Every structure is written in structure tokens, then in C-alpha cells.
Amino acid sequence: MANGKEEAAQIPLVAYQDHRFLESSEARTLRILSEYLEPQAKLRRAGIQHTVVFFGSARIRPSEEALRSLEELEARRKSRHDYPSAAELKKARMAVHMSQYYEDARELSRLVTRWALSLQNGSRFLVVCSGGGPGIMEAANRGASEAGGKSVGLNIKLPAEQQPNSYITPELSILFRYFFMRKLWFAQPAKALIVFPGGFGTMDELFEMLTLLQTHKMGHRMPVLLYGSAYWKRAVNFGYLLESGTVQKEDMKLIRFADTPQEAFDILQTDLTRILKVNPALKHPFL
Numbered sequence: 479m480a481n482g483k484e485e486a487a488q489i490p491l492v493a494y495q496d497h498r499f500l501e502s503s504e505a506r507t508l509r510i511l512s513e514y515l516e517p518q519a520k521l522r523r524a525g526i527q528h529t530v531v532f533f534g535s536a537r538i539r540p541s542e543e544a545l546r547s548l549e550e551l552e553a554r555r556k557s558r559h560d561y562p563s564a565a566e567l568k569k570a571r572m573a574v575h576m577s578q579y580y581e582d583a584r585e586l587s588r589l590v591t592r593w594a595l596s597l598q599n600g601s602r603f604l605v606v607c608s609g610g611g612p613g614i615m616e617a618a619n620r621g622a623s624e625a626g627g628k629s630v631g632l633n634i635k636l637p638a639e640q641q642p643n644s645y646i647t648p649e650l651s652i653l654f655r656y657f658f659m660r661k662l663w664f665a666q667p668a669k670a671l672i673v674f675p676g677g678f679g680t681m682d683e684l685f686e687m688l689t690l691l692q693t694h695k696m697g698h699r700m701p702v703l704l705y706g707s708a709y710w711k712r713a714v715n716f717g718y719l720l721e722s723g724t725v726q727k728e729d730m731k732l733i734r735f736a737d738t739p740q741e742a743f744d745i746l747q748t749d750l751t752r753i754l755k756v757n758p759a760l761k762h763p764f765l
Contacts (some may be wrong), residue, residue, distance in 0.1 A: 510659060
């Protein structure tokens, strides 16, 4: 007869405590559902009502960092030791050029957050949301933090781990396994979208959101700003899409372009005042 200790050892785990089961293909539905319910619980607990979403490249660096890297290469060239290649120098100069987008995203996030805090609707009525990683995502969370506001970071588990940036409000840092659930939480509370220059991931996120708006699946309208008209009009030939008939004039009204933080903020403030039916307060209450 087995003693009590042996009997206790044979008691199986309940399913929701069995990590091996939860990681199995049979439990995929539970994992997907968890990635809907946990963000919902966190945002509700924090009182977050609406978001302004920032998309953009994870590879764009702060100006100071990019400039320092270029100066190091230039110093190597002058010393004639460990001479950098032309390709290295070209890449470093481009990084300095692109770093202005980091600074602009940071400033725009600061402007949006300061304005949102002035609305007297509560500090969590309207907050900045990013993909939670480095680059433009970090700049957005950083600007919100510098303005004294909270911000959301919706990170994604990748083979090469993308670490959450240090500027996300800790209780609003959320990690996803599934891209489509992450996209759902970008879209559901969003009341505006600003898209800075980026690569495949940024393009994917942008066109998914545009498709939802075009097909009225979003459930609400919202402004979509492409920041950096020179980049976007070269990266995507919107004129040819229209000329070829693959999009219509009405579709092109979904997007607008902006080239300075102030220009982008003015558009967002006007649209969000109408969408959210808020008291616009002062035009620039923090200047």
C-alpha cells in the first residue's frame, strides 16, 4: 500500500498550472485568448481609455548616439589606422540623417502628452502607445515620460529578443507572442496613428491599419499621419497606386503627411478634439 507521500506525488497538475500543456499545440487557443484578456485587464486596471499610436523603425538611433558613431569613424579615417570603408562611412552618415526622426518622434510625443494632460479628463484619458522596443518606439515612450505622462509599450517575443525600452510605464509594458493579437491591441484603443520611417514591420503595421479603416472594420475613424513626406513618397509610390486604379481617391484621404512635430501636432490636436469631443483648452497650454 502506497504511503501518503507517494499518493500526493501522483496527483496531476490542473491544466492551467501545467506549463508543458500550456505550451502545446492543443493549448494554442488558450494562449491566444490570454493575449486578449491580459492586455485588456492591464489597460482597464490602469484606466487607459484612448491611445495615440506611434509606429516606426527599431533601427533609428538617437542623434547623439548616431553622431558619436560617425565621429569615431571620422577619427579612424584621420588617424589612418583601421581605416573605415566607404560603405561604413555612408551608413554612419545615413544613420545621423535618420536620427532626426528619433528626435522628432520624441518631441511630437511630448507635445501630444502635454496637451492630453491639459484636457482635464484625467491623466490616462489619452496616452501614447508604441511597439515597446528601441528606435522610434523608444522615442515615443521617452517623449511621453519627459512630459510627465504614462505610455504603453506593446512588445513582441522574437527569435532575437527585442527588449522593452526603459521609458515605458512599467505596469503598461505588455509582451506578446502573436503578432495578430498585438495588432489588435494597437488598433482597438487607438484614436490616432503616426507612422515614422520604417522597414517591413512598419509597412506591415501601416497597411494593416489602413486596410481596417478602408474596409470600415476599425469601428471608428481616426487620423493617419505619415511623418517625413520625402521618405514616404519615395518609399511608396502612392501616386502610381492611384494612377493604376488599385486605390481610389477616397482611399488616399485616409492619410496625410507631416514634416515637423508642430505640424503633426496641429493636425492631431484638431482631429482628436473633434473625435473625442474634448474641450480643446489653450492652443499650446505649455508654451
